[in-house]
Amino acid sequence: MRRNLSVLFLAASILLMLPFAAGALGVDLEAKGGGGLALGTTSDDNTSGDIRWAAGGGIGVDVYLFDVGPVALGLSTGVDYSNLNFHGVTKDYGPFAIERTTDSVYNYLNFPFALKARLPINESLSATLAAGGFVGYFLGGTTKLTYNPEIPPFFTNGKVTLDKDTTEQWEWGLHFTGGLDIGIGKNLFFSPSLQFDMGLTDTSVDVQPYDAFKDTFWSLTLNLAIKYRVL
16 A cells, blocks of 8 residues: 555656656756654643654656756655654653653655756756655654653553554655755766755644644755766
C-alpha cells in the first residue's frame, strides 16, 4: 500500500510536470541523500524537547521555464523519504503528576512542490534556491516511554508502535532549499544543499484528557546529490 502510494504520487508529479517540460528551457533530474537536525513544537506548556537527528533521501525533477535576466525560473517536485528523531520531557503528566520522557522515531514520505531559481556563477557553478510546500504521508514509527516514577499497569516503561491511531496519516508544511550545482562532467553536477521542512499541521491524534495538544515537526538537513541536466 505504501509503495503503491509513493509510486502514485511520483507518477502524478511527473505527469503534472510534463506539459511544462515540453517547452522548458532546462530540465534537471536529481538523486539525493543526507542528514541533519530534527525538532518540533507543541502547545503543551509542560513539555520541552532537545534537538535530535534527521536523515533522508529522495529523487526530484526541476523544470526551468523562463529567464529573468541571468536567473532561470521554474518548478521543482519529487519524492523524499524522511526519518525524524525526537526527545521530549513532560512534567506533571497524568493524574499522578509524574514525569514522562519520550524518545520517538517517525518515518515519512514527503512530496514537495516549489518554485525554483538557478543563478549561473560561471560555466561550471550555479547557485539554486527553491521555496514552496510539501505534503507528508506517515509510514510508521516507535516511541520509547520512560516514566518517573513508573506506575504499572497504566504508566509502564517500554517501547510502543506509532501508527494511524497515534499519529495523523497526513501532514503539510513549508519547504525550502538552497544549494550549489558544481559541474563534474558532461551534464553531470555534484549538488550540495540545505533543506528546511517546517510542518504546520498537528501530527498527533488527540487522546483525552492528557495528550490533547498540537504537535508539529521540522527538520534541517544537509543533502548531497548527483544531478543530471537533461536540457
